[in-house]
Amino acid sequence: xxxxxxxxxxxxxxxxxxxxxxxxxxxxxxxxxxxxxxxxxxxxxxxxxxxxxxxxxxxxxxxxxxxxxxxxxxxxxxxxxxxxxxxxxxxxxxxxxxxxxxxxxxxxxxxxxxxxxxxxxxxxxxxxxxxxxxxxxxxxxxxxxxxxxxxxxxxxxxxxxxxxxxxxxxxxxxxxxxxxxxxxxxxxxxxxxxxxxxxxxxxxxxxxxxxxxxxxxxxxxxxxxxxxxxxxxxxxxxxxxxxxxxxxxxxxxxxxxxxxxxxxxxxxxxxxxxxxxxxxxxxxxxxxxxxxxxxxxxxxxxxxxxxxxxxxxxxxxxxxxxxxxxxxxxxxxxxxxxxxxxxxxxxxxxxxxxxxxxxxxxxxxxxxxxxxxxxxxxxxxxxxxxxxxxxxxxxxxxxxxxxxxxxxxxxxxxxxxxxxxxxxxxxxxxxxxxxxxxxxxxxxxxxxxxxxxxxxxxxxxxxxxxxxxxxxxxxxxxxxx
Amino acid sequence: xxxxxxxxxxxxxxxxxxxxxxxxxxxxxxxxxxxxxxxxxxxxxxxxxxxxxxxxxxxxxxxxxxxxxxxxxxxxxxxxxxxxxxxxxxxxxxxxxxxxxxxxxxxxxxxxxxxxxxxxxxxxxxxxxxxxxxxxxxxxxxxxxxxxxxxxxxxxxxxxxxxxxxxxxxxxxxxxxxxxxxxxxxxxxxxxxxxxxxxxxxxxxxxxxxxxxxxxxxxxxxxxx
Numbered sequence: 001x002x003x004x005x006x007x008x009x010x011x012x013x014x015x016x017x018x019x020x021x022x023x024x025x026x027x028x029x030x031x032x033x034x035x036x037x038x039x040x041x042x043x044x045x046x047x048x049x050x051x052x053x054x055x056x057x058x059x060x061x062x063x064x065x066x067x068x069x070x071x072x073x074x075x076x077x078x079x080x081x082x083x084x085x086x087x088x089x090x091x092x093x094x095x096x097x098x099x100x101x102x103x104x105x106x107x108x109x110x111x112x113x114x115x116x117x118x119x120x121x122x123x124x125x126x127x128x129x130x131x132x133x134x135x136x137x138x139x140x141x142x143x144x145x146x147x148x149x150x151x152x153x154x155x156x157x158x159x160x161x162x163x164x165x166x167x168x169x170x171x172x173x174x175x176x177x178x179x180x181x182x183x184x185x186x187x188x189x190x191x192x193x194x195x196x197x198x199x200x201x202x203x204x205x206x207x208x209x210x211x212x213x214x215x216x217x218x219x220x221x222x223x224x225x226x227x228x229x230x231x232x233x234x235x236x237x238x239x240x241x242x243x244x245x246x247x248x249x250x251x252x253x254x255x256x257x258x259x260x261x262x263x264x265x266x267x268x269x270x271x272x273x274x275x276x277x278x279x280x281x282x283x284x285x286x287x288x289x290x291x292x293x294x295x296x297x298x299x300x301x302x303x304x305x306x307x308x309x310x311x312x313x314x315x316x317x318x319x320x321x322x323x324x325x326x327x328x329x330x331x332x333x334x335x336x337x338x339x340x341x342x343x344x345x346x347x348x349x350x351x352x353x354x355x356x357x358x359x360x361x362x363x364x365x366x367x368x369x370x371x372x373x374x375x376x377x378x379x380x381x382x383x384x385x386x387x388x389x390x391x392x393x394x395x396x397x398x399x400x401x402x403x404x405x406x407x408x409x410x411x412x413x414x415x416x417x418x419x420x421x422x423x424x425x426x427x428x429x430x431x432x433x434x435x436x437x438x439x440x441x442x443x444x445x446x447x448x449x450x451x452x453x454x455x456x457x458x459x460x461x462x463x464x465x466x467x468x469x470x471x472x473x474x475x476x477x478x479x480x481x
Numbered sequence: 482x483x484x485x486x487x488x489x490x491x492x493x494x495x496x497x498x499x500x501x502x503x504x505x506x507x508x509x510x511x512x513x514x515x516x517x518x519x520x521x522x523x524x525x526x527x528x529x530x531x532x533x534x535x536x537x538x539x540x541x542x543x544x545x546x547x548x549x550x551x552x553x554x555x556x557x558x559x560x561x562x563x564x565x566x567x568x569x570x571x572x573x574x575x576x577x578x579x580x581x582x583x584x585x586x587x588x589x590x591x592x593x594x595x596x597x598x599x600x601x602x603x604x605x606x607x608x609x610x611x612x613x614x615x616x617x618x619x620x621x622x623x624x625x626x627x628x629x630x631x632x633x634x635x636x637x638x639x640x641x642x643x644x645x646x647x648x649x650x651x652x653x654x655x656x657x658x659x660x661x662x663x664x665x666x667x668x669x670x671x672x673x674x675x676x677x678x679x680x681x682x683x684x685x686x687x688x689x690x691x692x693x694x695x696x697x698x699x700x701x702x703x704x705x706x
Binding site: 273277 | 490492493495496497499500503534561562563582583584585586587
């Protein structure tokens with residue numbers, strides 16, 4: 001079922017339910033009002049009958065006292081009564097609709113009844129103890145009737161006075177109302193369904209547009225954007241959200257493409273160098289020395305390539321998050337010292353000293369192997385970009401609730417506008433991709449990746465030609481140890 | 482033939498220079514786009530080999546600038562970029578050919594020869610009278626007799642025959658046969674011309690190299706009489 005039909009369908013069902021309830025309430029109310037009116041009429045009648053015959057419902061003195069009551073309506077024959085005040089009763093009751101009056105004893109036996117009833121008998125409900133109103137049917141005529149118990153002084157019900165009024169007109173009204181409801185209901189529902197479907201169709205048309213545009217957008221064609229509607233409604237938000245998604249996708253694809261291009265460049269270049277050098281080498285016979293230098297050169301290139309492949313594989317593994325960090329609680333300072341020791345050789349080559357300025361006896365929860373790699377990468381960068389004879393400062397500090405380890409060099413620094421990109425894969429501040437410094441631009445993205453895995457925050461501040469400071473903020477582990 | 486290689490990767494530049502010099506080309510190297518572009522605009526090269534991703538000015542931009550300066554020198558792009566869009570983009574920027582890294586050195590040589598081929602002729606052989614030069618095998622024949630030449634002698638003769646019936650000035654000969662590091666003492670040309678003439682005469686090819694006094698040299702198709 002399409003959205004449009006579904007909306008119309010649900011809406012119609014809900015409305016049908018509501019309308020049915022409303023109709024039912026209206027019907028019940030009308031019925032109530034009608035019956036109330038009848039009941040009032042009947043009450044008046046009863047009161048009249050009783051007052052005329054001076055009978056009280058609580059002080060019934062036997063049926064004899066009622067014998068003289070003219071229980072016939074004004075339009076009846078008056079054949080069974082010879083009461084003196086007959087005429088006055090007649091006058092009184094002349095305006096009242098034909099009513100039916102019946103007297104029964106406590107067992108329901110008819111004592112007396114009005115002639116309007118002719119041979120029919122009004123229904124008697126012996127289970128009703130008090131005055132009750134109900135509908136009944138006699139001789140094909142719907143009537144509203146009241147049954148008044150006649151109680152003697154001792155509290156014993158000796159009989160009942162039953163008064164009934166025909167419901168004929170009222171029933172016609174109610175029947176008509178019923179008919180109107182019955183026929184109008186399906187018409188209303190059908191009309192509603194058609195209208196809702198139309199409206200729903202109209203209101204989801206912009207969505208069709210969104211779908212059409214979204215279908216046009218493929219991986220190779222990510223430039224398309226959904227035109228934003230004029231009104232700032234849900235559709236506007238949907239379109240804006242999707243456009244945002246496409247932006248991010250395009251960005252991601254672009255970065256992926258850039259990464260692939262960089263990776264292929266970085267891999268193919270040493271390959272091309274080795275291949276070309278060897279090809280030229282074997283074209284002609286040469287001296288031993290010539291062979292040696294060229295082969296040494298090729299080996300150097302191959303080593304470089306192997307290193308790159310290592311780094312790429314590491315990134316790929318971490319990217320797919322297949323490696324879970326083996327978190328242990330370790331003391332930070334011995335770790336740093338060990339890494340520094342390892343880096344000492346390359347630092348000495350450039351006459352750079354690595355000094356631990358301030359240390360804190362802190363324990364941190366990290367993966368030691370990954371931490372090693374992070375320190376190594378940051379330190380080797382520091383050495384690489386520092387002038388000979390400078391100092392690299394390592395500083396461990398305790399913050400309010402974290403351990404911060406900062407590594408500062410006095411190197412060339414990173415221009416501010418390039419700081420944001422340094423963690424990107426293959427990004428190198430020196431755009432010439434100078435191979436003298438030996439990097440691929442992967443070190444810091446590995447650092448970032450590993451740090452993220454261990455919830456270590458990496459931040460960097462730098463000043464051109466003054467130096468760079470990398471800060472690692474470790475999640476609060478146990479203090480003291 | 483004098484070639485300019487603009488390539489920032491010293492490894493690639495190194496073996497290209499090695500290999501191409503063995504093929505009697507005079508090679509100049511530039512490690513970045515700016516230097517390369519300056520050299521390409523100042524000197525006269527027979528062919529440029531340009532890497533796409535180079536510092537300072539990209540290979541594409543070098544190519545555009547060279548074309549903008551009105552030069553028709555053949556340009557071969559050399560790059561690791563390998564998508565079709567990249568190829569098309571490179572060729573549209575004015576490159577004559579495109580070779581992807583890693584490439585076969587022999588293929589590069591063949592492509593260089595295609596670009597150096599005289600437009601009117603489709604084959605690679607160069608002739609003047611009974612003299613014929615094969616630039617692929619570096620052989621020189623006078624009729625059916627092979628003449629053995631040193632690389633410089635070969636390069637000089639090839640340049641003169643390629644520019645047959647046109648005067649080659651001494652400075653142009655220096656520019657095209659010797660590389661940029663050569664100290665511009667043009668008297669070396671006369672020495673090599675003397676060697677060449679001697680070898681050609683020995684093979685009975687006649688004196689096809691003529692001296693234009695004070696200007697340079699010319700190879701003329703002998704008039705059959």
